[in-house]
Amino acid sequence: MKLxxxxxxxxxxxxxxxxxxxxxxxxxxxxxxxxxxxxxxxxAERGIPTEVVERDDDEARGAHEERVxxxxxxxxxxxxxxxxxxxxxxxxxxxxxxxxxxxxxxxLPNFTGANAHEQVLDAGVKVTGCTVHVLDESVxxxxxxxxxxxxxxxxxxxxxxxxxxxxEGEFTAYPRVVEWFAEDRVTIDWDEGxxxxxxxxxxxxxxxRIVSDDLASNLRYGENPHQDAALYTxxxxxEASVVHADQLNEGAKALSYNNYNDADGxxxxxKEFEEPAAAxxxxxxxxxxxxxxxxxxxxxxxxxxxxxxxxxGIVALNRECDAATAEQIIDSFKEVVVAPGYTDAxxxxxxxxxxxxxxxVNENFEVTDTLTEKPLVGGRLVQERDTQxxxxxxxxxxxxxxxxxxxxxxxxFAWHTLKHVKSNGILLAxxxxxxxxxxxxxxxxxxxxxxxxxADEHAEGKDAAGAVMASDAFFPFPDGIEEAADAGIEAVxxxxxxxxxxxxxxxxxxxxxxxxxxxQRSFRHD
Numbered sequence: 001m002k003l004x005x006x007x008x009x010x011x012x013x014x015x016x017x018x019x020x021x022x023x024x025x026x027x028x029x030x031x032x033x034x035x036x037x038x039x040x041x042x043x044a045e046r047g048i049p050t051e052v053v054e055r056d057d058d059e060a061r062g063a064h065e066e067r068v069x070x071x072x073x074x075x076x077x078x079x080x081x082x083x084x085x086x087x088x089x090x091x092x093x094x095x096x097x098x099x100x101x102x103x104x105x106x107x108l109p110n111f112t113g114a115n116a117h118e119q120v121l122d123a124g125v126k127v128t129g130c131t132v133h134v135l136d137e138s139v140x141x142x143x144x145x146x147x148x149x150x151x152x153x154x155x156x157x158x159x160x161x162x163x164x165x166x167x168e169g170e171f172t173a174y175p176r177v178v179e180w181f182a183e184d185r186v187t188i189d190w191d192e193g194x195x196x197x198x199x200x201x202x203x204x205x206x207x208x209r210i211v212s213d214d215l216a217s218n219l220r221y222g223e224n225p226h227q228d229a230a231l232y233t234x235x236x237x238x239e240a241s242v243v244h245a246d247q248l249n250e251g252a253k254a255l256s257y258n259n260y261n262d263a264d265g266x267x268x269x270x271k272e273f274e275e276p277a278a279a280x281x282x283x284x285x286x287x288x289x290x291x292x293x294x295x296x297x298x299x300x301x302x303x304x305x306x307x308x309x310x311x312x313g314i315v316a317l318n319r320e321c322d323a324a325t326a327e328q329i330i331d332s333f334k335e336v337v338v339a340p341g342y343t344d345a346x347x348x349x350x351x352x353x354x355x356x357x358x359x360x361v362n363e364n365f366e367v368t369d370t371l372t373e374k375p376l377v378g379g380r381l382v383q384e385r386d387t388q389x390x391x392x393x394x395x396x397x398x399x400x401x402x403x404x405x406x407x408x409x410x411x412x413f414a415w416h417t418l419k420h421v422k423s424n425g426i427l428l429a430x431x432x433x434x435x436x437x438x439x440x441x442x443x444x445x446x447x448x449x450x451x452x453x454x455a456d457e458h459a460e461g462k463d464a465a466g467a468v469m470a471s472d473a474f475f476p477f478p479d480g481i482e483e484a485a486d487a488g489i490e491a492v493x494x495x496x497x498x499x500x501x502x503x504x505x506x507x508x509x510x511x512x513x514x515x516x517x518x519x520q521r522s523f524r525h526d
Contacts, residue, residue: 001182004077004097005030005048006068006085011039012166013083013103013174018046022175023182028075031068033087049075055087065093072097079181081174082135086114090137099181099188100135103174105165107131107147112140117158117165126152128161130169132177134188134195143188143195145180148173149210176208204371205382216243222257229257239368242267242338245359248347252355255336258283259314263336263359266316269420271365272389273318275432278302278325280334282313285440289417290433295339296324301433304460307332314338318365321346330356340365374526386419388520395493395516398505403491403514406431407468411493411516414470419522421472426451426480428467428489435459435467444471448480452487464488472522474498478507485511495521 005014005027018027030043031051043050051071055064064087080100094100106116108131113119120128129149136142148169152161180186185198200207213232222229233243242263247255255263266281275291278299288305292298295317303310315329315337323345329337330349336357337350350358373382392408403411414429421427422440426447429435436455438447448469455464465488474497475481481504484492492508496517508515 001025001079001178002028002075002077003178004028004072004075004080005039005043005083006080007032007037007039007083008034008086009037009039009084011037011042011083013170014039014081015042015046016171017081017175017178018043018048020175022179025079025178025182028077029072031071033064033068033085061087061090062092065090069093069096079178080135081178083174088137088139089135094135094137101145101174101177101181102133102135102140102142103170104131104133104140105162105170107149108133108140108144117161120152120161121156121158128152128165130165130173132173143190143193145177145186145195145197146173146208204384209382217254219257219260220254227257231260234369237369238362239364239366240267240271240340240361241369242359242361245338245361248342248358248360249351249356252357255357255359259336259357262314263316263338265420266314267338267361269417270316270318271367272416272419277318279316280305280310280313281316282309285422286417286420286434286437287313288434288437291413292432294324295319296322296328298433299325299328303328303332304462305434305436306454306458307460308458310334321350323349326350386522386524388419388522390415390518395518396496397514397516398496398501399508399513399515401509401512401514403516407491407514408516410468411470411491414468415493415518415522418470418472419524421524423472423523423525425472425522425524427470428452428455428464428487429470430462430467433462435462436464444473444475445479445483447471448483448487452483452489455487466490468493470494472524474501474521475504476500478503480504481507481511481513481515485513489513491515493518495519497521 003025027048029049032039033054035052040050053068053071078098080097082102107129111119127149131147132145134142150165150169180197187196213234216231216233219229262281262284265284266279269279270277273291276295276298277291278295279289280287280302287309288302290298290301312333315334317339320341321339322343326346326349330353338359340361340363367387371382372385373380410429410431413432414427418425418427424441424444424447426438428451436451438450441447452464468491469484469489471494474495476498491514493516
């Protein structure tokens with residue numbers, strides 16, 4: 001798509017479009033009615049042809065527009081894009097050109113005219129924005145194609161508001177519309193005065209995504225002391241969350257960026273289980289997890305998986321914390337404990353540690369916040385939360401040896417815990433407690449070796465012999481199974497799906513191991 005741009009000053013929106021080339025669009029020409037307009041130099045730097053058609057003092061509007069049309073007639077273009085073109089165009093121009101677009105620095109139909117930002121501030125509104133509309137003969141009229149909201153802050157003046165609306169609003173909305181036109185997705189109904197855009201849909205992953213969160217607090221620092229950080233909150237989320245948790249010991253220091261991240265991971269892990277469960281998290285990975293008849297017993301089993309790594313970790317429980325559990329928690333250094341309630345006796349124990357942050361979350365462990373997102377430089381990834389929950393009926397036995405009922409129970413526990421281990425991940429379990437965890441390895445074989453080493457060297461009162469092994473993705477070669485057999489593993493749960501599945505199954509049979517396929521993987525990469 002070829003564009004004809006028209007501007008009277010700097011034409012920053014036009015140059016942004018030129019730099020980004022949305023939908024492959026490029027400028028055939030940029031025209032201005034001011035020979036001193038900075039847009040001329042900016043366009044020339046980008047190799048864009050330019051035209052200057054100034055209006056004489058006594059020249060009629062129609063006559064000037066005829067000269068503009070004459071200048072543009074030397075170029076082929078499909079769309080006219082205006083940016084601060086300080087003339088109202090009449091039917092003389094509009095009837096002879098393709099669709100013309102303009103961007104206005106407010107949410108039309110409010111605050112029309114040249115002083116929109118002044119009007120916004122005088123009106124005291126809390127949200128402004130910009131509007132990209134199809135041009136007609138009215139001032140700031142014509143069917144609206146898209147809008148972009150921008151907050152108005154208490155300390156805003158015209159200059160600060162203008163800059164934010166431009167860079168955060170117009171620089172987002174205008175290229176979006178150009179891309180829609182370039183992709184031939186726009187239909188204008190002049191009779192109704194409306195615009196429809198094919199594919200501009202809602203749903204879980206809408207074509208346009210606007211997120212509004214409120215600042216909850218400024219954090220001491222980010223992942224590292226040289227990084228500033230803040231916490232924002234979405235007040236519409238009703239499930240148990242560390243963001244909305246009450247910190248019961250108010251005298252303790254506030255949570256850090258890493259504390260929030262780790263506590264969120266710990267809480268999400270113990271939401272997997274109906275039975276009393278406990279988890280210890282370190283650097284967003286489980287150092288140990290277990291279920292048992294009580295949270296005190298579950299915590300003891302979780303901690304014994306890797307008590308050395310658990311030092312300085314985060315504890316999460318899915319039941320009210322009692323005094324017996326609290327006594328164990330304070331026996332070694334922990335940063336944070338998260339639970340849906342505490343007995344008075346438990347609080348007395350936990351408060352003995354001045355800087356152990358005690359977070360009280362609600363009891364709603366059902367998933368209500370269905371999406372997760374990861375910011376990237378220049379955008380963000382958004383996906384559904386991994387809510388898969390398998391049962392014995394979902395498992396396909398692929399080896400000659402079938403797993404026992406106890407092994408199946410252990411496999412399911414291991415699989416649901418492994419969802420919260422960074423890939424490549426391997427988890428060893430005995431019953432419903434972790435034995436060893438190998439996380440974040442670039443080699444799956446190394447993850448097996450690490451899990452076995454953790455079990456044999458760091459776990460207290462347990463080892464890899466006789467354990468069940470879970471893998472978050474298929475084994476591409478039999479070497480991972482060979483390593484597991486050397487460690488004494490007797491059963492394996494894995495997704496399957498490798499082109500070498502037959503040789504992997506053969507290796508399991510040679511070592512008299514039971515193996516099941518889940519048919520789905522459980523990668524976690526962030």
